């Protein structure tokens with residue numbers, strides 16, 4: 158049931174009194190504050206928000222939100238939140254997860270929530286390390302990462318959560334960063350407005366175990382040259398003077414300085430095949446600028462609507478009756 162809240166909501170309404178246990182300087186704080194800042198503007202009653210998390214530092218998030226929430230088990234937030242959404246489609250369900258939680262133990266659940274287009278807003282805190290368990294490497298750690306579980310340096314190739322989400326056919330896929338709260342707020346609001354599974358990767362700094370891991374591309378001094386802000390319908394340009402642009406060269410996307418106007422690709426988040434988003438998701442530092450913003454934003458059938466339609470059709474054809482159910486199949490009379 159939806160109850161209208163009389164007073165307009167403010168950020169304070171979403172802050173819980175629970176003491177925060179993240180390390181001072183952790184990027185998680187700005188993500189929390191941004192989330193608390195955008196929810197009042199969504200026009201959704203407070204009691205209709207639910208935050209569901211897995212396990213990790215990032216997954217402590219629901220304790221700090223004054224909303225309904227579940228701190229579930231490792232990698233299984235998509236499963237629990239799918240149940241929440243299916244049984245009560247009026248709720249807006251946010252999933253909070255980390256690169257370890259979503260992409261290691263929870264990889265399978267992550268893929269299928271996106272493939273099914275469960276109406277979940279998935280915020281993936283990517284600090285490229287396991288924070289809670291004291292700094293083991295994760296699926297997004299770079300080659301050569303020295304950690305307690307890779308003492309000689311990781312030889313694993315990292316994966317891109319954005320490529321993975323696009324490969325799973327997600328309809329809304331975006332990236333933002335913990336050091337740009339304005340951008341983060343805009344991306345969270347766009348995810349909230351999307352009907353279906355929305356994946357937002359947040360480049361997040363773990364000040365203890367992977368400090369400054371994103372600094373080479375998202376640091377303030379260089380980011381004009383090393384980040385590319387995706388804007389729907391606008392040329393894919395970057396650089397201090399916007400003097401560089403992305404162009405196609407056979408089957409590869411290339412970065413070119415002073416390209417001619419017609420050469421520069423135009424961003425289209427509605428591109429149906431997902432190919433443009435996928436090309437962009439492959440761009441990585443230092444060869445390319447790192448894209449931030451919305452990679453893909455296309456409509457797809459929403460899972461809970463399909464399930465609801467099946468249930469309604471089945472009930473119309475065969476009205477539910479407990480009495481009939483109890484007396485169906487093998488029944489016995491005990492004398």
Ligand SMILES: Cc1ncc(C[n+]2csc(CCOP(=O)(O)OP(=O)(O)O)c2C)c(N)n1
Pocket residue numbers: 212213214215216231254255256257258259262282284286287288289290295
């Ligand atoms: C079944 C199970 N296996 C392993 C663990 C140990 N564990 C807890 S959190 C975590 C990784 C968390 O990393 P990430 O998702 O990147 O979150 P962060 O702490 O960096 O925010 C692991 C392996 C666990 N709690 N449960």
Ligand code: SF4
Pocket residue numbers: 178179180182183184185214215284288289362363364365366
């Ligand atoms: S260990 Fe890292 S991710 Fe965890 S709270 Fe501390 S700084 Fe944040």
